[in-house]
Amino acid sequence: MAERYGAPVGGDRPSRGQAVIHPSPSQWFEVAAAARADGFDQLIDLTAVDYLTYGADRGLPEGVQPERFEVVASLMSHERRERLRMRVQVPADDPSIPTLFDLWPGAENLEREAYDMFGIVFEGHPDPSRILMPEDWSGHPLRKDYDSGGIPVQFKAASNVR
Amino acid sequence: MSTTDIAPTGAERVSRREPSAVLRMSEAEAAEIGGDPDDPGDDELVLLNMGPSHPSTHGVLRLMLELSGETVLRSKPVIGYLHTGMEKTGENLTYLQGGTNVTRMDYASPLFNELAFSLATEQLLGIEVPERATWIRMLMCELNRAASHLLFLATGGMELGAVSMMIYGWREREEVLRFFEKVSGLRMNHNYIRPGGVAADLPADWRSDVAELIELIEPRLDEYDTLLTGQPIWRERLQGVGIISAAEAVALGATGPLLRGAGMAWDLRRDEPYLFYDQVDFDVIVGIHGDCYDRYAIRLNEIRESLRIVAQIIDAMPSGDYRTQDKKVTPPPRARIDESMEALIHHFKIFTEGFKVPAGEVYAAVESPRGELGVYMVSDGSSVPYRLHVRAPSFVNLQTLPHLMQNGLIADGIAIIGSVDPIMGDVDR
Numbered sequence: 001m002a003e004r005y006g007a008p009v010g011g012d013r014p015s016r017g018q019a020v021i022h023p024s025p026s027q028w029f030e031v032a033a034a035a036r037a038d039g040f041d042q043l044i045d046l047t048a049v050d051y052l053t054y055g056a057d058r059g060l061p062e063g064v065q066p067e068r069f070e071v072v073a074s075l076m077s078h079e080r081r082e083r084l085r086m087r088v089q090v091p092a093d094d095p096s097i098p099t100l101f102d103l104w105p106g107a108e109n110l111e112r113e114a115y116d117m118f119g120i121v122f123e124g125h126p127d128p129s130r131i132l133m134p135e136d137w138s139g140h141p142l143r144k145d146y147d148s149g150g151i152p153v154q155f156k157a158a159s160n161v162r
Numbered sequence: 163m164s165t166t167d168i169a170p171t172g173a174e175r176v177s178r179r180e181p182s183a184v185l186r187m188s189e190a191e192a193a194e195i196g197g198d199p200d201d202p203g204d205d206e207l208v209l210l211n212m213g214p215s216h217p218s219t220h221g222v223l224r225l226m227l228e229l230s231g232e233t234v235l236r237s238k239p240v241i242g243y244l245h246t247g248m249e250k251t252g253e254n255l256t257y258l259q260g261g262t263n264v265t266r267m268d269y270a271s272p273l274f275n276e277l278a279f280s281l282a283t284e285q286l287l288g289i290e291v292p293e294r295a296t297w298i299r300m301l302m303c304e305l306n307r308a309a310s311h312l313l314f315l316a317t318g319g320m321e322l323g324a325v326s327m328m329i330y331g332w333r334e335r336e337e338v339l340r341f342f343e344k345v346s347g348l349r350m351n352h353n354y355i356r357p358g359g360v361a362a363d364l365p366a367d368w369r370s371d372v373a374e375l376i377e378l379i380e381p382r383l384d385e386y387d388t389l390l391t392g393q394p395i396w397r398e399r400l401q402g403v404g405i406i407s408a409a410e411a412v413a414l415g416a417t418g419p420l421l422r423g424a425g426m427a428w429d430l431r432r433d434e435p436y437l438f439y440d441q442v443d444f445d446v447i448v449g450i451h452g453d454c455y456d457r458y459a460i461r462l463n464e465i466r467e468s469l470r471i472v473a474q475i476i477d478a479m480p481s482g483d484y485r486t487q488d489k490k491v492t493p494p495p496r497a498r499i500d501e502s503m504e505a506l507i508h509h510f511k512i513f514t515e516g517f518k519v520p521a522g523e524v525y526a527a528v529e530s531p532r533g534e535l536g537v538y539m540v541s542d543g544s545s546v547p548y549r550l551h552v553r554a555p556s557f558v559n560l561q562t563l564p565h566l567m568q569n570g571l572i573a574d575g576i577a578i579i580g581s582v583d584p585i586m587g588d589v590d591r
């Protein structure tokens with residue numbers, strides 16, 4: 001099986017030929033550090049996906065255990081003009097992985113957004129707080145079991161609704 | 163509670179990291195320790211809230227500032243005031259409807275949102291777009307870049323007291339938007355670039371319209387040079403203010419003029435060519451000092467480069483289709499609907515159910531006026547995206563703000579916010 005930085009390389013078909021690797025949660029920081037040392041100097045993007053209701057084949061390489069959440073980080077090497085995507089499986093019962101802040105400080109807001117929207121905890125993050133939703137909000141809106149339109153708003157309950 | 167408490171408690175809070183420019187403090191904590199800022203002692207630190215409705219914070223950006231006198235020590239952008247869950251909304255709209263959603267994110271350069279969204283969808287579909295459609299996309303995007311940078315000059319000028327620049331910038335931008343209206347029917351939020359091509363062909367006399375636009379804007383850019391570039395007050399306000407090095411910018415994820423201003427020649431149009439950018443001639447504008455002035459100069463000169471590209475597109479535009487003839491994504495022509503029952507059904511299906519996109523995940527990026535605008539899309543084989551994530555350049559670039567503002571004056575902060583040019587619709591989505 002093909003590996004890169006010790007992590008299985010994803011199939012070409014589901015990712016349309018883009019370079020993808022699948023580190024395990026315990027490998028996450030090491031693999032990222034290896035990629036960082038290998039010239040991936042910028043963390044372009046970090047987000048998450050909730051695969052709770054995903055019906056299709058996820059196309060994960062052999063040996064990667066599918067979990068409910070997936071954190072996806074896009075890396076860029078300016079020198080080689082190369083991109084690399086890291087996808088890590090994060091279980092629903094303990095949704096936490098180490099932060100990438102120490103490798104790329106630019107992870108700070110992106111990880112805060114992933115926490116806010118999906119409830120994924122980034123261990124060691126310097127400011128683990130919500131970023132887009134109000135501080136006292138409960139729930140994580142981009143989870144698939146968080147219904148849209150379920151938020152109580154003032155005018156819905158008003159008595160003079162026509 | 164006295165405001166002198168801020169320094170130790172704040173320092174404690176970030177003690178795990180080195181002394182930082184970022185004020186990592188929640189609103190609740192800030193409210194608790196924020197004392198009376200009216201009469202602080204000489205050596206006291208003051209917590210000050212700026213925004214979200216401060217006229218020069220570009221919409222609804224709010225900043226928490228830790229001040230010593232008028233000097234900003236640490237700060238934190240507080241965002242989310244425009245958050246309407248557009249990524250969630252995107253999970254409920256078909257790929258055909260999705261354009262109307264993403265176009266409202268970065269409302270100053272809507273065509274780039276549509277382009278990134280369409281490119282991602284097309285990669286998942288595995289379809290080719292006709293050449294003419296690609297050239298039309300480039301034409302519209304470069305004009306949009308010019309319009310967006312003109313808006314930057316207008317608002318940036320206004321914030322620093324160059325009010326005439328506001329009028330001029332808006333005047334020229336309006337001419338570009340008038341052309342957009344002629345092409346797409348709308349000044350902004352066009353939903354013009356769609357998966358498979360563009361919504362409509364260019365009007366018959368587009369060449370003369372665009373040539374007129376270039377003729378109009380180019381000499382006016384020289385007027386801006388006279389008005390701003392060489393003007394002592396403008397230079398005093400911008401030069402040496404808000405400095406960032408290339409290494410810092412890369413580490414913080416910054417892209418676009420912010421990164422190029424720091425001296426790093428990185429432009430996706432050149433370094434990772436998409437559309438037909440490898441077939442046109444243009445320069446990547448790069449700064450030296452990484453200050454506000456460099457970022458201003460880069461944007462001004464990028465308008466010139468965009469017009470240069472546009473002039474080449476006038477000559478290069480081929481004839482042909484403006485959208486793919488792949489029946490899967492393109493509805494049949496209107497005339498066919500009157501003749502054929504199947505065409506009517508097909509039309510109805512595409513607009514009600516939408517077209518299905520094979521399962522998979524892709525990331526597509528374009529160089530928007532603010533930096534790398536990316537769309538990460540996961541499809542489960544249905545006609546709506548399973549997950550639609552937008553890598554918003556303004557959102558990531560905003561992280562540099564505390565670093566740019568550290569140890570500067572509040573008044574310089576205004577110049578710095580302007581030079582980062584965040585669009586809050588893009589930040590909050």
